[in-house]
Amino acid sequence: MDAVFELHGGHVRLGGREVLDGIDLRIRAGEVVALLGPNGSGKSTLVRALLGLVPLSSGRRLVFGSERFRDWARIGYVPQRLSVGGGVPATVREVVSSGRIARQSRFRPTSRADREAVRRAMESLGIDHLAGQSVSHLSGGQQQRVLIARALAGEPEVLVMDEPLAGVDAENQRALAETLTLLVGEGKTIVLVLHELGPLEPLITHSVVLEDGRIVHRGAAPEPSGECAKPGHDHVHPHAEPEPVSLWRALVGRTGRH
Numbered sequence: 001m002d003a004v005f006e007l008h009g010g011h012v013r014l015g016g017r018e019v020l021d022g023i024d025l026r027i028r029a030g031e032v033v034a035l036l037g038p039n040g041s042g043k044s045t046l047v048r049a050l051l052g053l054v055p056l057s058s059g060r061r062l063v064f065g066s067e068r069f070r071d072w073a074r075i076g077y078v079p080q081r082l083s084v085g086g087g088v089p090a091t092v093r094e095v096v097s098s099g100r101i102a103r104q105s106r107f108r109p110t111s112r113a114d115r116e117a118v119r120r121a122m123e124s125l126g127i128d129h130l131a132g133q134s135v136s137h138l139s140g141g142q143q144q145r146v147l148i149a150r151a152l153a154g155e156p157e158v159l160v161m162d163e164p165l166a167g168v169d170a171e172n173q174r175a176l177a178e179t180l181t182l183l184v185g186e187g188k189t190i191v192l193v194l195h196e197l198g199p200l201e202p203l204i205t206h207s208v209v210l211e212d213g214r215i216v217h218r219g220a221a222p223e224p225s226g227e228c229a230k231p232g233h234d235h236v237h238p239h240a241e242p243e244p245v246s247l248w249r250a251l252v253g254r255t256g257r258h
């Protein structure tokens with residue numbers, strides 16, 4: 001399988017600190033990868049490094065085999081939910097349409113294909129009836145669907161999502177799992193920063209656990225453990241709650257590479 005993202009000896013320094021400390025990682029087309037680890041372990045920074053949003057202080061990054069990758073329309077990024085709207089009273093349609101920009105150009109303004117892609121993205125996330133509403137008036141779960149629809153509007157091959165389950169109720173978590181199942185069925189590559197696996201667990205093909213900016217485990221999809229394994233556990237943990245450390249603690253020490 002072709003590699004979508006590769007990091008070789010990736011280091012990132014932020015605020016005078018080594019936040020990523022020698023990361024070697026390859027994510028192949030069609031994989032569904034969970035990036036796990038405690039708060040502050042570097043998961044978001046790793047995603048941002050893969051996407052070129054933070055520079056490497058040393059090491060090499062390749063996207064689709066290229067160190068000079070520019071075709072960002074092939075990759076959809078869903079940032080953490082709180083960054084939606086940003087106080088700007090944009091409508092759902094406007095935000096979702098913004099995900100199409102990378103596919104447009106000065107010479108090719110909005111086309112029927114663009115409008116159709118935006119409509120399909122809203123429909124697949126069940127937010128088409130909200131198209132004219134301001135995103136700032138939506139619930140957290142609805143805002144998250146808007147961000148996912150924005151990423152899908154660009155018809156990406158790869159979807160990168162930072163903490164899609166954080167603060168999302170059980171029903172919306174299941175809805176997200178269903179949406180991602182369809183995308184996996186279409187052969188998309190998915191990279192997820194997760195605090196826990198929740199209902200996404202059956203989708204995960206590979207897990208990578210970070211601690212202090214280093215990869216301490218990589219391997220097949222993890223088994224749930226601790227509280228998250230108990231029947232009836234609804235997998236809703238707001239970010240500020242004590243961490244389900246048991247999950248990655250249980251993983252560290254297992255063998256396996258990918």
Ligand SMILES: Nc1ncnc2c1ncn2[C@@H]1O[C@H](COP(=O)(O)OP(=O)(O)OP(=O)(O)O)[C@@H](O)[C@H]1O
Nearest residue numbers: 014015017019037038039040041042043044045046
């Ligand atoms: N812009 C920055 N300047 C300085 N330090 C930063 C910056 N961004 C992140 N850090 C630090 O880098 C470390 C890793 O942060 P990062 O957000 O990548 O971790 P994380 O594993 O995603 O954490 P969380 O689960 O809390 O989101 C943390 O100690 C954080 O304080």
